[in-house]
Amino acid sequence: MNPESRPDGYTLVVCEKPDAARRVSEALSGGGAEASVADGVTVFRFNADGEDFVVCSAQGHVYAVSDPFEERTVYPIFDVEWYPSDMVEKENANAGRRIAAIRKLSEGARRFVNACDFDFEGETIGFNVLRYACAGREDQALRAKFSTLTKEELVEAFRSAKPNAGQGLARAGRARHLVDFIWGVNLSRFLSQSALGSGHRYRTVSMGRVQGPTLNFVVEKEREIQRFVPTPFWKVTGLFKKDGETVVAAYSKDRLDRRADAARVTSDCSGGEGKVVSVRRSVVQVPPYPPFNIGDLQKEAYSAFGFSPSRTLQIAERLYLGALISYPRTGSQKLPRSLNYRGILQGLAGLSEYSKGVAELLRGELRPVEGIKTDPAHPAIHPTGERPRRPLDASESKVYDIVVRRFLSVFAPPAKREMVTVAIRVGEHEFRLGGGRTVFPGWTTLYGRYRGLKDADVPQMNEGDRLKVVEARNEEQFESRPSRYNQSSLLEKMERERIGTKATRAEVISTLVARGYVAGAGLAPTELGLSVVETMKRFAPSIITVELTREIEERLEGVENGSGEDRDLVRETVRSMTKQLAGLSTNEESVGREIDAALMATVAASYVLGDCPVCKTGKLRLIRSKKTGKRFVGCSNYSSGCRASAPLPQRGAIKAAAKPCQHCSWPVVYVLGGGHPWRLCVNPACPSKGVKRNEV
DNA sequence: GCAAGGTC
Numbered sequence: 296m297n298p299e300s301r302p303d304g305y306t307l308v309v310c311e312k313p314d315a316a317r318r319v320s321e322a323l324s325g326g327g328a329e330a331s332v333a334d335g336v337t338v339f340r341f342n343a344d345g346e347d348f349v350v351c352s353a354q355g356h357v358y359a360v361s362d363p364f365e366e367r368t369v370y371p372i373f374d375v376e377w378y379p380s381d382m383v384e385k386e387n388a389n390a391g392r393r394i395a396a397i398r399k400l401s402e403g404a405r406r407f408v409n410a411c412d413f414d415f416e417g418e419t420i421g422f423n424v425l426r427y428a429c430a431g432r433e434d435q436a437l438r439a440k441f442s443t444l445t446k447e448e449l450v451e452a453f454r455s456a457k458p459n460a461g462q463g464l465a466r467a468g469r470a471r472h473l474v475d476f477i478w479g480v481n482l483s484r485f486l487s488q489s490a491l492g493s494g495h496r497y498r499t500v501s502m503g504r505v506q507g508p509t510l511n512f513v514v515e516k517e518r519e520i521q522r523f524v525p526t527p528f529w530k531v532t533g534l535f536k537k538d539g540e541t542v543v544a545a546y547s548k549d550r551l552d553r554r555a556d557a558a559r560v561t562s563d564c565s566g567g568e569g570k571v572v573s574v575r576r577s578v579v580q581v582p583p584y585p586p587f588n589i590g591d592l593q594k595e596a597y598s599a600f601g602f603s604p605s606r607t608l609q610i611a612e613r614l615y616l617g618a619l620i621s622y623p624r625t626g627s628q629k630l631p632r633s634l635n636y637r638g639i640l641q642g643l644a645g646l647s648e649y650s651k652g653v654a655e656l657l658r659g660e661l662r663p664v665e666g667i668k669t670d671p672a673h674p675a676i677h678p679t680g681e682r683p684r685r686p687l688d689a690s691e692s693k694v695y696d697i698v699v700r701r702f703l704s705v706f707a708p709p710a711k712r713e714m715v716t717v718a719i720r721v722g723e724h725e726f727r728l729g730g731g732r733t734v735f736p737g738w739t740t741l742y743g744r745y746r747g748l749k750d751a752d753v754p755q756m757n758e759g760d761r762l763k764v765v766e767a768r769n770e771e772q773f774e775s776r777p778s779r780y781n782q783s784s785l786l787e788k789m790e791r792e793r794i795g796t797k798a799t800r801a802e803v804i805s806t807l808v809a810r811g812y813v814a815g816a817g818l819a820p821t822e823l824g825l826s827v828v829e830t831m832k833r834f835a836p837s838i839i840t841v842e843l844t845r846e847i848e849e850r851l852e853g854v855e856n857g858s859g860e861d862r863d864l865v866r867e868t869v870r871s872m873t874k875q876l877a878g879l880s881t882n883e884e885s886v887g888r889e890i891d892a893a894l895m896a897t898v899a900a901s902y903v904l905g906d907c908p909v910c911k912t913g914k915l916r917l918i919r920s921k922k923t924g925k926r927f928v929g930c931s932n933y934s935s936g937c938r939a940s941a942p943l944p945q946r947g948a949i950k951a952a953a954k955p956c957q958h959c960s961w962p963v964v965y966v967l968g969g970g971h972p973w974r975l976c977v978n979p980a981c982p983s984k985g986v987k988r989n990e991v
Numbered sequence: 992g993c994a995a996g997g998t999c
Contacts, residue, residue, distance in 0.1 A: 312998060355998030367993060380997095389999090416997055472996075479994030487993070503994040616999075624998090799995060806994095 300432075304405030305340075305347035308439075309397070309424050311411040313337045314622065315444060316352040319410055322449035323348060334396035335389055351400055353411070357390040358423040359383050360472045362480070370484040371876050373869045375473050377423060394428045401429035407436035408456055415851070419468035422459075433465070434458060443674070445633040467854035470861040474847060474868045478838060479503035481872055485879055486827065489887030490894050498894060500827065501810055504847070505795045505803050507831060507839040512788055513813050514820045514828045516780055525773040529557035532770070533726040535569050535719065535762035537754055542762065544719055544726035550772075557769035560724055564767035569719040569726065571760040580709040581748065583738035585628040585666030586675030587701050589797050590790055592623070592694075595701075597783035599745050600693050604786045605801035610694045611676070618681050620698050624798045625673035628666025630705070634674060636661040640706075642680020649699060652741050656706045663705040677702045700742045707738035715753045721764060728753060779817035792841050793848075811897045816953065821900065826893035830886055835875040904928060904951045904977065905962030909939035915962055915977070917949060928962070928977050941977040958983040 310316040320328035320339035328341040328350070339350040361383040362372040380390035401407070407429060409421035425433040437456035441448045459465065479502065486500035531546035551557045587595070592611065593604035602610070611623035630636070637657070644653040665675075678699045687695060716729040730753035733739065739748055780788065782804055789800045807813050812824035820828070828839055837843040853859025879886060899916075907913040913932030920927065925945055930937040943949065944966050952963040952974070961978035976983060 353998085356996065359996090360994090370993095387998095412997090420997070468996095472994090475995050476993090481993090483993035497992060499992050501993060505995065612999080796996070798997070803995085 300405045300407075300435075301403060302405060304403050305349045306406040306408060307400055307404035307429070308348060308350040308408045308410050309421055309429075309436075310350060310352040311417050311420055312354055313352045315410070315412075316350045318444040319439075319449055319453075320348070320350045322444075322446040323350075323453060334392050336393050336396040336400075338400065349400055349404070350410075351397055353397070353420050353424050354393060356380055356416075356420055356423075357387075357394050357397075358427060359387070360476045362476075367484060368488060370488070371481050371873065372484075373477060373872070375476050377427070377469075379427075394424075397424060397428045398430075401432070404429070407432045408439050408453065409433075409436050409459070410439040410441075410452075413440045415464065415468035415471060418464040419472070422462065422465035422469070433462065443631055443633075445631060461857055463855040463857050466861040467851040470854060470864050471847065471851055473865050475504050477865075477868050477872055478843075479506075481876060482831075482835060482838060485876060485883075486830075486890060489879075489883055490890040492887050492891040493895065495895070498898075499810065500823075500890060500894065501806070502827065502831065502835075502838060504838065504843060505789075505799070506806060508792065508794050508841045508844070509785065509789055509803055510807055510812050510820070510824055511828055511839040512785065512792075513780060513807075513818050514825060516777065517820050517825075519777050520779065523776050525776065527554075527771050527773050528552055529554055529769050530772055531557055531560050531767065533564060533569070533719070533721065533767050534765040535726075536765050537756065537760070537762050540754055541765060542728065542754055542756075544717070544728040547718075547725040547727055551769075554771070561767040561769050564721045564724055564764050567721050567764045569721045569762040569764055571717060571756050571758055571762070572720045572725075573716075573718045574756055574758055575716045577714050578734065579712050579714055581712055581737075582709045583664050583704040583707060583742065584701065584746065585664055586630050586677060586705050587698060588626050588628050588666075588668055588670070588675055589623050590626070590786065591628070592676055592698065593786060593801065594783050595697060595745065596694060597781070599697060600690070602690065602694075603782045603801075605782075605805050606690075607694060608801050610690055611698075614687075614691060614695055614698070617683065617685070618679055619683060619695060620679060621675075621677050622673045623676050625670045625676060626668055626797050627670035627673055627675045628668045629670075629675055630663045630665060630677060630702075631674050634677070636663070636706070639678060639680035640703075642682070643678060643699060643703070645682060646699075648696075649703065652703055652707075656703060659706075659708075661706055665705070697745060700745065704738040704742035707741055708735075710737035710739050710748060711735035712748060717753060717756050719762060721767075779815075779819055781817060785818060794841060794844060811894070811901060814901065821897040822893040823890070823897040826890055830879075830890065834878040834882070834886070837871070837875075903931075904949075904964060905955050906960075907932065907937060907939050908955075908960040908978075910937035913937050913939070915939065915941075917943070941979055943977065944973075944975075947973070956981060956983070 310319055316339055323343050324341035328339040330339050336351050341348050357380050358377045359380045360375050361378050362375055379394055380387035411417035411421035422433050425436050438459045439452040439456040441452035482502040490500050528550040533544045535542045593607045596602040596607040614620045615623055640653050640657055643649045676698055711734050712731045713734050714731045719726045730751040732750045733748050785804055786800050789795050795803055811821055814821050831839045850859055850864050854861045902917040903914045905915055907915050907930045910932050913930040915928050915930055918927055918929040926943050928941040928943060930939040947966040950965045956963050956976040959978045959981045961976055963976050966973040966975060
């Protein structure tokens with residue numbers, strides 16, 4: 296049973312993060328909360344309507360599921376329990392201290408309120424803190440449910456807070472952790488152990504509910520590319536003469552499937568005369584793009600700067616910690632009215648590059664364009680209006696600028712474009728040309744450098760004008776081969792398939808790269824990646840399909856609304872895992888042999904820097920000298936006589952560039968670590984070297 | 992040296 300609470304005690308409010316704790320305290324206290332920090336936990340104290348409040352936050356999960364064994368070679372494991380995170384995750388070493396601080400606060404409490412984000416994870420965080428750190432208060436605690444951190448909503452959430460009858464959401468959230476652990480850890484331990492065959496050092500071969508389908512997207516794309524047979528089609532263009540100017544118009548059907556049809560159009564039109572049959576002009580309004588959520592920001596930073604999604608997230612987090620932008624891990628495209636638009640803009644006006652644009656915005660009414668997507672916990676990413684307290688580095692400046700400009704642009708008026716479409720008839724055939732011109736720049740003055748509107752002028756023409764056909768030509772083209780995913784488009788695919796969360800998708804992609812499952816800028820599966828997918832297809836097919844996620848989602852919803860049992864879900868996970876592991880174990884030798892071979896081949900390939908320009912047939916590879924321990928570049932044909940070699944810097948990670956050196960054809964590498972990546976042709980005798988800058 | 996999920 297629950298221990299007695301102190302009748303003279305305070306109300307302890309548990310939030311998910313300090314930011315929320317502060318907003319809750321401000322909302323309930325009307326601004327009179329007193330903040331202090333103890334053991335890494337920020338605590339707010341105040342009195343409201345005669346009630347003493349103490350508001351603290353867990354700062355994410357402080358409990359994690361794990362198995363009781365310290366040994367990672369043990370499997371299968373189904374005996375999974377919750378532990379303080381610091382006991383099982385070294386990145387969470389501070390969790391124990393935070394738990395202790397909250398436990399201490401709970402001892403003086405009379406009443407408890409769970410005020411974590413109102414979703415599976417938030418519910419789980421609050422439940423675990425109340426159960427394990429507050430001596431079993433999860434059932435008696437009140438649940439404050441809110442989806443934005445505005446004062447009105449917070450006040451109402453606390454006014455209507457009730458105990459969590461049935462704990463459906465928490466049971467579902469906790470079951471999700473168990474299920475993911477049982478799937479992921481058992482498969483990963485099996486794969487890693489099975490690949491130890493040839494006696495090399497341990498290498499993690501992992502698999503999980505999100506990793507599986509994501510890797511499979513890459514593999515399926517590769518198969519699609521391999522299967523692709525380009526079909527030809529024909530494109531017809533007409534060149535007309537108008538007042539001495541050549542006008543190019545496209546045939547009304549933009550592709551013809553047969554050569555003969557295309558040839559007939561060109562012969563019909565050659566030497567003929569065209570007549571302008573319609574000229575349509577219209578003015579369209581182009582509204583600004585909606586405010587950034589993390590996915591949109593990652594996409595935009597990829598296309599504008601070439602930043603990978605995880606790099607963008609890291610940079611955005613640094614800007615957030617510097618109080619320059621709002622919390623970046625948001626799905627929202629909304630800027631609630633409660634934000635002080637004017638205050639933020641006035642802050643930005645102090646930065647010279649924005650002052651002119653801001654001044655203009657401040658003259659009008661401030662009503663942002665918003666998108667459809669929302670997020671229970673956070674608004675869209677926006678600048679805070681604070682000035683940087685330290686100089687930003689180049690990449691931080693870029694991300695900051697794009698966030699600021701996007702924010703400014705949503706308050707700006709739509710751009711106006713004059714669009715023209717002209718139709719020209721030649722006998723029975725019709726050609727069209729169109730163009731557009733920005734007549735009022737609107738938001739593009741602020742954001743146009745990232746998403747411009749291109750002008751394409753159309754010569755002045757009127758209905759009834761007659762134009763001589765200079766030439767009608769047809770051109771054979773081929774459907775283009777599907778392209779591989781890059782980090783940005785793979786992330787988009789995950790988002791579309793509802794795999795992972797906004798906070799973890801980029802991380803999962805990095806994990807696949809780190810594991811050696813995919814490589815290259817155009818993400819291609821490695822031999823290891825292919826082999827792992829193949830193995831899963833045979834023995835644990837559900838782990839690489841999105842259907843597992845769909846099914847778990849559905850069943851979690853059942854648990855949440857009381858129509859299903861969390862125990863049944865976990866029990867069936869164990870049953871299904873047992874069956875699939877049995878299949879794997881029976882074939883451990885052959886599976887292990889194959890994964891091991893693929894792993895070795897992939898590791899070897901990852902050392903290849905490029906083709907050998909000396910013997911032309913070998914590959915230049917990264918090699919570590921047994922004698923000196925130093926690394927250098929050497930040719931794979933060394934044993935058959937090629938002595939091509941080159942020294943390398945001994946510090947920093949080496950990454951091969953996509954193209955060899957244009958001066959000498961030796962590989963170019965990036966040396967990473969420290970400050971900026973250092974681009975280096977490995978050939979010490981490269982003609983580009985030894986040339987002073989002022990001689991170039 | 993394992994998953995996926997939160998927050999910093």
